[in-house]
Amino acid sequence: MAEELVSNHYKMSASQWLHPKYDVKTLADLAEDEIVTGPFAQIIRYEGKLKGGVLGSSAYDFYKICIQDHAILKSLEEHPEIALYPFALYIVTHELVHIVRFSRFLQNFNASDEEKLMEERRVHGITHDILDPVKAQGLSTVLTFYGTWRTPIDGLRTIP
Numbered sequence: 001m002a003e004e005l006v007s008n009h010y011k012m013s014a015s016q017w018l019h020p021k022y023d024v025k026t027l028a029d030l031a032e033d034e035i036v037t038g039p040f041a042q043i044i045r046y047e048g049k050l051k052g053g054v055l056g057s058s059a060y061d062f063y064k065i066c067i068q069d070h071a072i073l074k075s076l077e078e079h080p081e082i083a084l085y086p087f088a089l090y091i092v093t094h095e096l097v098h099i100v101r102f103s104r105f106l107q108n109f110n111a112s113d114e115e116k117l118m119e120e121r122r123v124h125g126i127t128h129d130i131l132d133p134v135k136a137q138g139l140s141t142v143l144t145f146y147g148t149w150r151t152p153i154d155g156l157r158t159i160p
């Protein structure tokens, strides 16, 4: 659902969509160094080069959205008014907006801390705009929750 909402928002056709460029994994599928304490997700950028390529375009970035189940579940325990489905929808939508913006060079992956904070607020705003018209049970509670709380919910890391 998050994929559909984000691709519609950016008016991306199926072929323009990020398909080969990212993956979403939950805790069960994460390696030890992909697990962090605190954030709900971590985006890891893997930099790669296609074999046999001579042009610069053969270099590619692959983004792995590493969902931090433990942080999400802990937060749900502390906020019983919030349900898992709309909360997870918010988080995955938010992470996909980040990746679209990285892939369109609207945001630099290695930005300064200050820029990252501004980008985080921007991405929360875009996520809100995307999800606001969506009818899903419990979603308005999540949007209200994030309406006042626009601090970073994720981390970024590059693995060459």
Ligand SMILES: [Zn+2]
Residues within 6 Å of the ligand: 094, 098, 120, 123, 152, 153, 154
């Ligand atoms: Zn973020």
